[in-house]
Amino acid sequence: MKFITYILLLISINTLAQVNGDWMQSGQLKLRVNADGQLATFSNTAGSELVAGSNNHLFKFINLWISAKDNNDKLYIASTNGFNNISDFSQGPIDSFNYFGAEPSAWNQVWSVSALDIKEHRTNFRNTNYTVSDAIKNWPSNGSDRFNKYLAPFIDYDKDGLYNPAKGDYPEIIGDQASYFIVNENYSEHKASGGQPLKIEVYGMAYSLATLPNTIFVKYFIINRTPANYKDIRVSFHSGFQLGNDKDNYCGTLVNKNMVFAYNGDANDDNHFGTNKPLASLMMLNKDLASTLYITNDRDTNSGMPSIPNEHRNMMEGNWKSGKLLTFGNQGLDNTKTSKFVFPGLTDPSFTSQNWVETSMPGERSLLSNLTYPSLNTKGYLEMDIAISGFEKSSGNAYDFLEQKASEIKSIWSSRTAAITSINAKEIDFKNPILKGENFYQAWFETFKEIIIINHLGQITKTINPTMENVLILNQPGIFFICFKSENQIITKKILIL
Ligand SMILES: [Ca+2]
Ligand SMILES: [Ca+2]
Numbered sequence: 001m002k003f004i005t006y007i008l009l010l011i012s013i014n015t016l017a018q019v020n021g022d023w024m025q026s027g028q029l030k031l032r033v034n035a036d037g038q039l040a041t042f043s044n045t046a047g048s049e050l051v052a053g054s055n056n057h058l059f060k061f062i063n064l065w066i067s068a069k070d071n072n073d074k075l076y077i078a079s080t081n082g083f084n085n086i087s088d089f090s091q092g093p094i095d096s097f098n099y100f101g102a103e104p105s106a107w108n109q110v111w112s113v114s115a116l117d118i119k120e121h122r123t124n125f126r127n128t129n130y131t132v133s134d135a136i137k138n139w140p141s142n143g144s145d146r147f148n149k150y151l152a153p154f155i156d157y158d159k160d161g162l163y164n165p166a167k168g169d170y171p172e173i174i175g176d177q178a179s180y181f182i183v184n185e186n187y188s189e190h191k192a193s194g195g196q197p198l199k200i201e202v203y204g205m206a207y208s209l210a211t212l213p214n215t216i217f218v219k220y221f222i223i224n225r226t227p228a229n230y231k232d233i234r235v236s237f238h239s240g241f242q243l244g245n246d247k248d249n250y251c252g253t254l255v256n257k258n259m260v261f262a263y264n265g266d267a268n269d270d271n272h273f274g275t276n277k278p279l280a281s282l283m284m285l286n287k288d289l290a291s292t293l294y295i296t297n298d299r300d301t302n303s304g305m306p307s308i309p310n311e312h313r314n315m316m317e318g319n320w321k322s323g324k325l326l327t328f329g330n331q332g333l334d335n336t337k338t339s340k341f342v343f344p345g346l347t348d349p350s351f352t353s354q355n356w357v358e359t360s361m362p363g364e365r366s367l368l369s370n371l372t373y374p375s376l377n378t379k380g381y382l383e384m385d386i387a388i389s390g391f392e393k394s395s396g397n398a399y400d401f402l403e404q405k406a407s408e409i410k411s412i413w414s415s416r417t418a419a420i421t422s423i424n425a426k427e428i429d430f431k432n433p434i435l436k437g438e439n440f441y442q443a444w445f446e447t448f449k450e451i452i453i454i455n456h457l458g459q460i461t462k463t464i465n466p467t468m469e470n471v472l473i474l475n476q477p478g479i480f481f482i483c484f485k486s487e488n489q490i491i492t493k494k495i496l497i498l
């Protein structure tokens with residue numbers, strides 16, 4: 001009997017400890033997204049295969065850290081130790097009264113939806129024999145009782161403020177496939193950083209674009225629902241690299257591209273990628289890097305993994321954990337010229353035409369990418385966009401190879417208009433030509449912020465806010481251009497008015 005109880009206890013402990021999640025795929029890259037916000041890691045091992053099924057991984061982990069000060073200069077820190085798999089973050093939102101984290105077991109999932117799911121839903125939701133898919137039904141749009149009213153973005157088709165897919169509402173995702181997570185850092189003691197909690201809520205949407213294989217994007221929202229005003233904010237991403245065999249890697253920073261990366265430090269990635277040398281990168285898309293630093297998986301007094309709040313803060317400011325400043329050249333420890341970026345090749349603007357790349361023994365590598373924000377006030381939020389990419393069979397110099405790839409990633413992300421979904425592209429093919437005096441407003445126009453009609457001379461003829469108005473009429477015949485404007489895109493179509 002005792003034995004059975006013991007077994008049951010073990011099972012329940014295991015169930016509690018397990019973090020659920022989902023795998024995302026982009027081209028040949030497979031990446032794990034976990035309910036506690038940890039990326040590229042699965043059950044304490046690497047979770048980022050290229051090619052899917054090959055057991056060749058690119059990253060060991062990608063973790064978000066955040067640090068802030070209040071008006072009395074008191075320090076707050078939340079981090080994750082990817083090497084030891086200890087995290088200050090938990091699954092779920094914070095409550096709106098005490099800002100405590102939700103019970104993680106009740107929020108132990110990510111929500112995955114594809115653009116195809118949404119397209120099907122929008123086409124069929126009125127049909128009586130249509131059943132809403134679980135993915136769309138369970139989208140965590142509205143928080144109940146203690147939580148914030150809105151926890152995930154959705155298109156409120158019937159505009160009643162509530163998420164009800166049966167009424168035509170649907171998740172508002174970016175890209176072709178998306179996995180969404182909600183986490184906080186005020187449920188359990190901060191064992192990774194040893195710091196005080198900020199009591200923030202973090203939403204993340206990982207997504208892929210069919211036009212850019214082997215890259216997964218993540219949009220983060222860091223939300224301060226507390227009455228506190230924070231200043232001197234540091235947001236960092238700690239990337240641990242696997243690259244097949246993790247004992248023969250190098251790493252670097254492309255300062256001009258806001259990218260950190262790792263590459264195989266020798267010609268053969270033993271027992272994994274072989275001579276198809278792998279590369280993995282993490283790029284900041286909407287904010288310039290303030291500094292970068294490497295972190296070693298040991299107790300080194302300068303470069304080792306930080307374990308207390310001040311050590312974290314030092315590294316998030318681009319210094320060694322002891323507070324010693326990073327210097328240019330060699331291992332970043334022995335020069336008199338201080339530096340902000342580690343192994344920048346030729347891309348550090350403070351050291352033009354001076355090349356600094358790794359030349360020591362290849363080995364295990366991890367990098368910290370640091371961003372700086374002046375404040376995170378009460379009811380405010382910070383928004384960051386990153387791109388996670390993997391490559392193999394790279395030829396030539398890793399810096400040159402990635403410089404070109406980085407430009408491609410940034411350009412596709414910036415003009416993701418055409419890639420956003422096939423839905424928009426299809427729906428943009430609306431009735432044309434249109435009769436003068438005819439109202440050609442369509443319900444789906446409301447997914448855009450603004451619609452602008454331009455005549456053939458380039459003059460603005462009409463502007464409407466489609467979320468407020470449902471009439472769009474042109475009273476003169478001719479050729480016009482209709483521009484659909486949203487947060488990050490403008491789609492222009494030619495229309496003919498008869
Ligand atoms: Ca609704
Ligand atoms: Ca390797």
Ligand SMILES: [Ca+2]
Pocket residue numbers: 248266267268269270
């Ligand atoms: Ca090797």
